[in-house]
Amino acid sequence: MLGVLLANGIMFIRVLVEIFVINRSLFAKILLPLLALAILTVIFSYLLWRKSTKTTGKVELGTPLALKPAIQFAVIFAFILALVKLANIYLSSNGVYVVSFFSGFADVDAITLSLSQLARAELAESIAQDGIMIAVLTNVAVKGGLAYWLGGKEFGKTVVKYFAVLIVVGIGLVFLF
Numbered sequence: 105m106l107g108v109l110l111a112n113g114i115m116f117i118r119v120l121v122e123i124f125v126i127n128r129s130l131f132a133k134i135l136l137p138l139l140a141l142a143i144l145t146v147i148f149s150y151l152l153w154r155k156s157t158k159t160t161g162k163v164e165l166g167t168p169l170a171l172k173p174a175i176q177f178a179v180i181f182a183f184i185l186a187l188v189k190l191a192n193i194y195l196s197s198n199g200v201y202v203v204s205f206f207s208g209f210a211d212v213d214a215i216t217l218s219l220s221q222l223a224r225a226e227l228a229e230s231i232a233q234d235g236i237m238i239a240v241l242t243n244v245a246v247k248g249g250l251a252y253w254l255g256g257k258e259f260g261k262t263v264v265k266y267f268a269v270l271i272v273v274g275i276g277l278v279f280l281f
Contacts, residue, residue, distance in 0.1 A: 208242025
């Protein structure tokens with residue numbers, strides 16, 4: 105459970121780093137909501153860690169320099185970027201939000217990079233900010249659903265409980281910021 109929470113918390117930080125690299129103005133606007141979710145995740149992780157027992161095991165890591173995943177990401181990024189541009193042209197902000205929602209089912213990186221880049225010239229920063237938050241919160245919900253569906257009963261319920269709080273807080277932050 106702790107690993108799932110921490111991995112999810114890293115997503116918030118990773119999204120912030122991506123935005124910082126692409127669009128510093130957008131970064132300033134989305135910093136507080138994503139940082140609040142990351143801090144809340146750290147608090148939840150600490151609470152779980154205090155309750156945890158020591159376990160041992162091995163972790164197998166693959167190479168981070170594999171070419172196939174990089175090419176797959178480039179294709180997904182180009183596809184999401186094109187979808188966001190088309191959605192913005194033909195459906196306005198609602199189209200961007202729909203693309204953000206569905207992107208969150210799979211990954212947040214491509215939509216984050218696309219919206220950050222488009223917010224530099226073609227897209228309002230507020231739309232980009234809300235789109236990124238929609239993708240992030242959708243991704244948290246999907247991960248929670250997978251944990252509930254694939255994990256054991258106790259594991260799933262615990263993860264869903266923590267993720268539900270993150271989603272509710274995240275929705276509140278979207279309206280607040």
